Amino acid sequence: MSNELRVTVWNEGVHEKTNERVRKVYPKGMGWQIAQYLKKQEGIKSVRIAQLEDPDQGLSDKILNTTDVMTWWGHVAHDRVSDENVERVRRRVVEGGMGLVVLHSGHMSKPFRALMGTTCMLKWREWQGIGEKERLWVVNPAHPIVDGVPERIELERSEMYGEHFDIPQPDEQVFISWFQGGEVFRSGCCWHRGLGKVFYFSPGHETIPIYRNELILKVIANGVRWASPSRVLGGIKRDHFVPPLEPIG
Amino acid sequence: MSNELRVTVWNEGVHEKTNERVRKVYPKGMGWQIAQYLKKQEGIKSVRIAQLEDPDQGLSDKILNTTDVMTWWGHVAHDRVSDENVERVRRRVVEGGMGLVVLHSGHMSKPFRALMGTTCMLKWREWQGIGEKERLWVVNPAHPIVDGVPERIELERSEMYGEHFDIPQPDEQVFISWFQGGEVFRSGCCWHRGLGKVFYFSPGHETIPIYRNELILKVIANGVRWASPSRVLGGIKRDHFVPPLEPIG
Amino acid sequence: MSNELRVTVWNEGVHEKTNERVRKVYPKGMGWQIAQYLKKQEGIKSVRIAQLEDPDQGLSDKILNTTDVMTWWGHVAHDRVSDENVERVRRRVVEGGMGLVVLHSGHMSKPFRALMGTTCMLKWREWQGIGEKERLWVVNPAHPIVDGVPERIELERSEMYGEHFDIPQPDEQVFISWFQGGEVFRSGCCWHRGLGKVFYFSPGHETIPIYRNELILKVIANGVRWASPSRVLGGIKRDHFVPPLEPIG
Amino acid sequence: MSNELRVTVWNEGVHEKTNERVRKVYPKGMGWQIAQYLKKQEGIKSVRIAQLEDPDQGLSDKILNTTDVMTWWGHVAHDRVSDENVERVRRRVVEGGMGLVVLHSGHMSKPFRALMGTTCMLKWREWQGIGEKERLWVVNPAHPIVDGVPERIELERSEMYGEHFDIPQPDEQVFISWFQGGEVFRSGCCWHRGLGKVFYFSPGHETIPIYRNELILKVIANGVRWASPSRVLGGIKRDHFVPPLEPIG
Numbered sequence: 001m002s003n004e005l006r007v008t009v010w011n012e013g014v015h016e017k018t019n020e021r022v023r024k025v026y027p028k029g030m031g032w033q034i035a036q037y038l039k040k041q042e043g044i045k046s047v048r049i050a051q052l053e054d055p056d057q058g059l060s061d062k063i064l065n066t067t068d069v070m071t072w073w074g075h076v077a078h079d080r081v082s083d084e085n086v087e088r089v090r091r092r093v094v095e096g097g098m099g100l101v102v103l104h105s106g107h108m109s110k111p112f113r114a115l116m117g118t119t120c121m122l123k124w125r126e127w128q129g130i131g132e133k134e135r136l137w138v139v140n141p142a143h144p145i146v147d148g149v150p151e152r153i154e155l156e157r158s159e160m161y162g163e164h165f166d167i168p169q170p171d172e173q174v175f176i177s178w179f180q181g182g183e184v185f186r187s188g189c190c191w192h193r194g195l196g197k198v199f200y201f202s203p204g205h206e207t208i209p210i211y212r213n214e215l216i217l218k219v220i221a222n223g224v225r226w227a228s229p230s231r232v233l234g235g236i237k238r239d240h241f242v243p244p245l246e247p248i249g
Numbered sequence: 250m251s252n253e254l255r256v257t258v259w260n261e262g263v264h265e266k267t268n269e270r271v272r273k274v275y276p277k278g279m280g281w282q283i284a285q286y287l288k289k290q291e292g293i294k295s296v297r298i299a300q301l302e303d304p305d306q307g308l309s310d311k312i313l314n315t316t317d318v319m320t321w322w323g324h325v326a327h328d329r330v331s332d333e334n335v336e337r338v339r340r341r342v343v344e345g346g347m348g349l350v351v352l353h354s355g356h357m358s359k360p361f362r363a364l365m366g367t368t369c370m371l372k373w374r375e376w377q378g379i380g381e382k383e384r385l386w387v388v389n390p391a392h393p394i395v396d397g398v399p400e401r402i403e404l405e406r407s408e409m410y411g412e413h414f415d416i417p418q419p420d421e422q423v424f425i426s427w428f429q430g431g432e433v434f435r436s437g438c439c440w441h442r443g444l445g446k447v448f449y450f451s452p453g454h455e456t457i458p459i460y461r462n463e464l465i466l467k468v469i470a471n472g473v474r475w476a477s478p479s480r481v482l483g484g485i486k487r488d489h490f491v492p493p494l495e496p497i498g
Numbered sequence: 499m500s501n502e503l504r505v506t507v508w509n510e511g512v513h514e515k516t517n518e519r520v521r522k523v524y525p526k527g528m529g530w531q532i533a534q535y536l537k538k539q540e541g542i543k544s545v546r547i548a549q550l551e552d553p554d555q556g557l558s559d560k561i562l563n564t565t566d567v568m569t570w571w572g573h574v575a576h577d578r579v580s581d582e583n584v585e586r587v588r589r590r591v592v593e594g595g596m597g598l599v600v601l602h603s604g605h606m607s608k609p610f611r612a613l614m615g616t617t618c619m620l621k622w623r624e625w626q627g628i629g630e631k632e633r634l635w636v637v638n639p640a641h642p643i644v645d646g647v648p649e650r651i652e653l654e655r656s657e658m659y660g661e662h663f664d665i666p667q668p669d670e671q672v673f674i675s676w677f678q679g680g681e682v683f684r685s686g687c688c689w690h691r692g693l694g695k696v697f698y699f700s701p702g703h704e705t706i707p708i709y710r711n712e713l714i715l716k717v718i719a720n721g722v723r724w725a726s727p728s729r730v731l732g733g734i735k736r737d738h739f740v741p742p743l744e745p746i747g
Numbered sequence: 748m749s750n751e752l753r754v755t756v757w758n759e760g761v762h763e764k765t766n767e768r769v770r771k772v773y774p775k776g777m778g779w780q781i782a783q784y785l786k787k788q789e790g791i792k793s794v795r796i797a798q799l800e801d802p803d804q805g806l807s808d809k810i811l812n813t814t815d816v817m818t819w820w821g822h823v824a825h826d827r828v829s830d831e832n833v834e835r836v837r838r839r840v841v842e843g844g845m846g847l848v849v850l851h852s853g854h855m856s857k858p859f860r861a862l863m864g865t866t867c868m869l870k871w872r873e874w875q876g877i878g879e880k881e882r883l884w885v886v887n888p889a890h891p892i893v894d895g896v897p898e899r900i901e902l903e904r905s906e907m908y909g910e911h912f913d914i915p916q917p918d919e920q921v922f923i924s925w926f927q928g929g930e931v932f933r934s935g936c937c938w939h940r941g942l943g944k945v946f947y948f949s950p951g952h953e954t955i956p957i958y959r960n961e962l963i964l965k966v967i968a969n970g971v972r973w974a975s976p977s978r979v980l981g982g983i984k985r986d987h988f989v990p991p992l993e994p995i996g
Contacts, residue, residue, distance in 0.1 A: 391944075391976070392977065396977065420918075441887075441889070478889070479889055479894060
């Protein structure tokens with residue numbers, strides 16, 4: 001399956017329409033920017049964009065069942081994603097093995113919070129609308145997500161996300177960020193949930209053009225590959241009465 | 250706080266009323282059996298029983314806010330616990346630091362599943378209504394939950410719970426069970442979620458008198474103490490804009 | 499690199515010479531049995547056998563530096579492996595990213611114990627020289643090591659290994675075994691150490707022909723692929739004084 | 748046992764004799780400074796100082812067997828600690844349940860490296876002999892080690908320790924540090940090894956008076972209490988042939 005990944009870039013798509021500044025930075029939307037990059041990457045067979053305004057909010061069974069990995073960007077409209085669709089996404093990860101790559105403000109999205117169980121809250125600062133320096137340090141240099149990535153990634157302008165970040169301790173901690181204003185943040189985190197994998201990656205913003213940064217895009221592509229289902233998962237049977245394998249006297 | 254634990258034993262309380270056999274084994278209810286034991290344990294100040302039939306399903310803010318650790322037993326009426334109350338329990342754990350000790354069929358309770366994010370499904374077998382031999386092996390002999398417990402606990406009759414058990418890998422694996430009919434099960438599991446701790450312990454059944462077993466009760470009491478909040482937690486501030494600590498040029 | 503894995507099967511090779519029964523089961527040695535299988539597997543470029551009696555005990559820098567993954571089988575001669583060679587293996591894993599797949603009685607080998615830090619002791623029973631039934635349950639069905647493996651593997655005859663097994667809790671628990679005589683065992687365990695990965699897999703014995711079992715061999719091959727270095731690892735710089743990236747006032 | 752902790756502060760004690768500046772900051776030695784604080788803390792019964800120059804390097808069986816928790820500070824003389832003594836310390840942790848609190852440059856001490864299995868290397872910078880600003884952020888606010896500690900600890904002057912820090916991912920990550928010069932560091936880390944616990948805490952230096960900082964001392968005391976043995980550990984039997992509990996047909 002690893003050479004034939006079908007990726008869906010879920011993009012809230014609200015900011016781009018309502019905010020002139022966002023439109024300037026991402027005229028075709030953030031989702032388009034990410035999708036364009038992913039399309040050219042090894043191991044990825046297809047990339048489509050799904051949005052909140054689409055039928056079924058872009059989260060129909062038809063879409064989910066043909067998605068191996070979904071990336072998720074949302075910000076101002078988390079609450080508008082219906083509980084039914086959130087549950088569908090969560091189940092597709094846990095029971096279907098779909099990978100989920102959650103980006104930036106997606107930390108407060110309903111599917112991510114449903115998978116974590118915690119508040120997923122954090123500190124934040126958007127310095128004068130232009131941000132501040134962020135430096136992402138690799139703390140797990142053997143992890144596939146940092147393949148081809150140097151020991152740190154520099155972002156001249158970024159929104160600060162700071163600790164305490166209320167998440168279950170990651171199964172695999174990949175990046176920790178330094179911010180100019182004095183904070184740290186666990187900016188690259190991996191978890192396993194049921195048959196699926198979840199990667200949270202914090203850089204990204206609607207008016208700072210972080211999704212044009214080649215290294216950030218490379219990490220997202222690595223994250224997509226890491227989160228891909230490890231195999232065709234058809235045969236898991238659960239929650240059933242089973243007869244004994246051995247005699248019970 | 251550790252000498253003054255306020256425990257609430259949440260007990261579904263449906264079986265005991267509708268099933269003659271259950272009433273015979275636990276004439277005053279399973280919750281009563283557990284509560285009686287806990288009342289006499291060191292470090293525990295008070296124990297009360299809350300049930301599904303109580304006002305607010307026994308899960309009002311008044312009760313939750315005066316509970317340090319809650320034990321949870323449910324089986325046939327998981328769905329009758331309201332989503333609002335489930336969310337209240339989840340938040341009291343994650344944001345308030347309340348410990349949650351989930352017993353037996355509570356693996357399918359809504360609060361446990363909301364905290365785990367996975368299906369929490371498993372295999373099961375209730376052999377001829379009387380069960381089969383179970384042997385709980387300690388795999389973490391230094392863990393406080395096995396204080397005073399020998400290297401294994403023998404249960405002559407128990408309901409089988411078997412793998413695959415769909416949970417996030419426990420932060421601390423304490424017990425693994427062997428079953429006569431040929432299965433294994435991760436029967437004692439610890440997780441941290443936000444400010445709170447969760448202990449799942451699988452032995453227990455409505456017609457096999459497992460909650461009369463001294464060692465099983467001892468583990469539950471140890472679990473209650475382990476899950477207790479580590480400190481008074483008043484000052485966590487989250488999800489707010491913060492000014493920089495250092496100059497941003 | 500994943501299509502070009504160079505595997506070294508390290509085989510103590512003492513039993514096969516001194517014990518008539520072992521010779522009967524594995525006339526060419528256990529290492530040969532495993533190597534024959536691995537040679538035919540996808541992603542593996544080359545397989546060689548190294549033994550205790552070889553020059554440098556089969557653990558020269560020349561061998562290690564051209565090995566991506568090493569499997570390790572030892573039993574009666576752990577102490578004869580020199581401390582210098584043990585340190586060389588440990589460093590090749592931690593600093594060079596070599597995968598290590600430790601088999602059966604290799605749990606007491608010096609390289610495994612040096613990587614774990616614990617005693618790695620366990621319970622054992624070799625029932626009447628012929629063993630007893632073992633059943634390996636998959637507890638992590640999405641793990642690449644169980645690709646193509648059913649929910650359990652049955653071994654009619656196996657040596658019992660039982661808990662408590664004194665290891666750091668595995669980063670990824672893959673298998674837990676059930677034994678006919680009443681024990682359980684964490685039989686498939688994964689850890690990350692520095693740039694390298696370690697997989698311990700307990701089935702295997704010198705007179706019970708377990709390394710002829712197709713599913714056991716499949717797990718070993720999967721383990722070899724899982725443990726392979728995730729990338730070319732040339733650029734890790736450590737333990738050095740570094741100048742500041744930001745001005746220090 | 749928790750009210751009767753017997754602590755041994757192991758202090759290399761070389762710097763204090765050979766370096767005038769160190770003597771000025773810690774006239775009675777760093778160990779003395781730490782010991783004085785610990786003596787007054789709740790739950791601690793006795794504190795003694797052991798040094799490299801003592802008989803048996805302060806690591807005799809007599810000392811170890813009467814120590815519940817040992818703190819370790821070493822820097823210039825790691826290699827002078829004999830391998831035999833290192834092994835004695837490691838075994839006292841793993842088999843005897845002794846807690847080990849490793850401070851600052853102790854990350855390169857032999858006992859810590861033997862327990863971790865990795866290189867334990869890191870980046871470092873001692874800016875103009877006076878250091879730079881460090882800010883320790885709490886990333887696990889419910890952990891007993893941060894009891895009474897605010898959400899961050901500020902150090903005006905500290906030696907920089909930076910990632911990548913080559914350790915197995917901590918079982919419990921407690922602190923992550925921010926440094927003025929641009930780095931981050933996992934500065935408070937917990938692991939379980941056999942029956943014992945290990946806490947690594949990086950702040951501390953021989954010429955910057957960090958061990959006079961009340962909050963740093965409080966964390967060390969909390970670490971000592973966290974690392975204390977969870978119970979009297981007399982009965983662990985391992986590595987022996989055991990008869991079957993169940994009939995083997």
